Amino acid sequence: MEPEAPDSRKRPLETPPEVVCTKRSNTGEEGEYFLKVLIPSYAAGSIIGKGGQTIVQLQKETGATIKLSKSKDFYPGTTERVCLVQGTAEALNAVHSFIAEKVREIPQAMTKPEVVNILQPQTTMNPDRAKQAKLIVPNSTAGLIIGKGGATVKAVMEQSGAWVQLSQKPEGINLQERVVTVSGEPEQVHKAVSAIVQKVQEDPQSSSCLNISYANVAGPVANSNPTGSPYASPADV
Numbered sequence: 001m002e003p004e005a006p007d008s009r010k011r012p013l014e015t016p017p018e019v020v021c022t023k024r025s026n027t028g029e030e031g032e033y034f035l036k037v038l039i040p041s042y043a044a045g046s047i048i049g050k051g052g053q054t055i056v057q058l059q060k061e062t063g064a065t066i067k068l069s070k071s072k073d074f075y076p077g078t079t080e081r082v083c084l085v086q087g088t089a090e091a092l093n094a095v096h097s098f099i100a101e102k103v104r105e106i107p108q109a110m111t112k113p114e115v116v117n118i119l120q121p122q123t124t125m126n127p128d129r130a131k132q133a134k135l136i137v138p139n140s141t142a143g144l145i146i147g148k149g150g151a152t153v154k155a156v157m158e159q160s161g162a163w164v165q166l167s168q169k170p171e172g173i174n175l176q177e178r179v180v181t182v183s184g185e186p187e188q189v190h191k192a193v194s195a196i197v198q199k200v201q202e203d204p205q206s207s208s209c210l211n212i213s214y215a216n217v218a219g220p221v222a223n224s225n226p227t228g229s230p231y232a233s234p235a236d237v
Contacts (some may be wrong), residue, residue, distance in 0.1 A: 160191035
């Protein structure tokens with residue numbers, strides 16, 4: 001049975017029963033920020049560690065507070081868990097680098113579709129997932145990442161060498177967030193994610209959605225694997 005993330009030693013983050021986004025300051029205590037990361041099911045165990053030891057050690061080393069959704073509580077439209085990280089910009093980048101490393105460590109069995117389909121059909125995944133980072137940001141932060149006419153996201157891609165895409169806004173439900181998918185080699189992804197964290201710092205409403213559970217979300221949701229343009233049109237921001 002996969003372990004759950006232990007409670008942090010810091011003041012616990014409250015998880016509202018429903019997905020509710022509210023206007024609030026973008027910082028927590030002492031200039032801390034918040035970042036949501038999607039975690040593939042296959043990587044969750046190695047991030048948490050036996051008895052929660054790994055995630056506890058990661059919190060000690062980075063000074064961040066880390067919470068994960070429960071093992072079957074996935075982000076809508078995916079089979080991935082939600083990780084909420086609270087800390088300084090440096091801590092957010094450090095935690096994400098650790099998560100990205102674990103995501104790249106795909107279990108060998110998962111490279112054999114016939115084995116996956118028989119034993120763990122729910123873990124069937126895109127083989128490119130290991131080279132991707134998936135972040136969840138409020139619509140307001142997404143607008144800053146895209147920039148006027150897509151200028152900002154173009155600059156991020158040019159400077160980092162990574163490919164950055166944003167999911168479309170979900171229709172029919174009140175979900176004020178979008179998924180940012182960053183693809184590339186480890187160093188490219190790291191540079192792009194660091195640039196995105198900078199936009200999180202700049203957005204006064206970047207901490208407006210701090211829930212990790214989406215169990216109450218029903219209906220169609222924009223897929224976390226966006227297609228088409230790497231950035232939304234200005235009218236979609």
